[in-house]
Amino acid sequence: MNGIENFIHPSLGFFILALVMPFLKPEGHKVWRWLLPMPPLVALVLVLTMPQGLFGGHDYLGTRLVVGRVDALSIVFAHIFAIQALLGMIFSLHVEDRAQHSASCFYVGGAFGCVFAGDYVTLFIFWEMMAVASTFLVWLNRTPKSSAAGFRYLLFHILGGVFLLAGLLLRYQALGTFAFTPVAPASAQMYDWLILLGFAVNAAVVPLHAWLPDAYPEATVTGAVFMSAFTTKTAVYVLARGFSGFEILGIMGVVMTIYGAAFATIENNARRILAYHIVSQVGYMVAGIGIGTAMTVNGACAHAYAHILYKGLLFMAAGCILYSTGTAKLSELGGLAYKLPWVMFLYMVAAVSISGWPLFNGFISKNMTITGAAEAHHAWLAMGMEIAAVGTFLSVGIKLPYFAFFHGKDYDKPVKPIPWNMMAAMAGAAFLCFFIGVYPHYLYRLLPFEVEYVPYTAWQVTQSLLLLSFTGLAFYLMRVVIKPKAKLNMDFDFFYRLSGRLGLGFARVFLARVDNWWTDAYRRLGLSGMLLAARSSRWFDENAIDGVVDGTARSVLGVGGGFSRLETGRLTDYIGMALLLGAGAFVGYYFLFGA
């Protein structure tokens, strides 16, 4: 095992910037904003020059922890994470709120930490860091809706984290190791299934998915761009790493592809439509991993890479709509193409990419998974994915842009101009969607297995063109029926909220009663005794101690005042401070004991 000198963790730059961010002056935004693209650029160089192997190992509780496992699988994910972090940072250059930048740095750093984690303890630490940091990207939107959605999001991810923690501890008890290694489907134990359940929460596997369409549409404009890339794709990575060939994932993946597209078809909020399409697209990846052949796992990784780019671009474009009009509801929009023509154009690049049109990156990745499924004799799964492809183009490729950009009369309310950096990031993402679509070798050479798949055959191109064009015909026939309505669609979050209410009811009725009873008993019995004790100690204090301690008291008061400023009484602040302390401890530990 090599020392740390050959390997610098790509997350370090992000953590350093996140810790520096609170000390920068708000009025210096025009200057310090240029620090934002630095950590992703450094990470990109590090990923491109990284040697393969195991790095940064150290012993802990008699087991070896590894923060740097570098191989083909981790590199393909780290590669796109660095690129998307760069695009995301450029997209958020205009944001003056330092807390948002700090949160996204922690979040992206956590994602890199997960990708290079060689053991479950390291993975768990970064996994939780991502959960907390991304919660802040929701909270920092600073609306009542985003506060509530953020708490639901955090609670659900803590639940997923508890599954993961229980699984990894039981596994340690049984095997005596924390090493993060593949599980053979036939010999999977209870603890493996617990870990899988924890991963499935983050991969938004139906019915554990509802946190995603609940929280993402409430996040900040720029936060949603980051969130669309990292949480679910980190989960895809760990599934590919540990649970390839689990047949249940093949089936659940296809269920996800159709479920997401179906909910997107009846949804009104543009960002929620896109959130449901994360569920749908991650379904292709989960299915590919579940089928578990070299071609489908390659397809899953390629699709993750392509998906991060076009989904980021979709969230950027929807974010532009929200930024400039103040709403993302299709029922309130229409005719925007004539106000924001280039936003429409860049959105359409992402829309044809996600739909799998030839010349764009979805075509070379999605069809790889479908072909792999068919060749592995899973014709029904492949057919399910074709149905989802129709639903995808229908809802995100035509419905959303039609009702936002074209339908109805020209949008005549005021439109806030889009900052140049947002447009630049979108242009960069659109270029990559197209570039990978016409030059698939760029992506294929990064994949973990050798690629035998040829995307551009006369038949593949004809098949895709037929399927998608006639989906267009279906939309044309259904254009009146599909018109979005201003409604809320119940999903599995109904049950999360129900359990939350039951918990609250229990606290209100039962715990509150116990609390009252206790307070009462305390007042009657405890207080009189305490008063007596207080009287005697006061005498002692006044007569003996005061003279000695005066000086100390004053300094204690000063420190207490400092702390009381930190004690705001808001849960969100405490969680944020805990994150800062934790990450600070990690960076310190890494530098001191990393080698």
Add this chain to the structure above:
Amino acid sequence: MLLKILIYARDHQPLVKKLFFAALGLLVVSNFFILPDHPHFGVEKIPGFWAVFGTAVGVLFVLFLKKVVFPLIGKSEDFYERD
């Protein structure tokens, strides 16, 4: 430039419609000459299969979701805010 094209297309909708249907027709014709060597599904060998598939799945998808599912799960926007 882009805006000019968009406005031209908006003002010439019958033309856009004709071009769209011409493209659909062209694709189906080409499907008679371009067929898969190793079809994933047996039915793929029938020319026009994916055209019928795309249209039928698309129409049924929308009808089922908007006419059956949506009335069941669609609630007013303040559904969760009410007590």
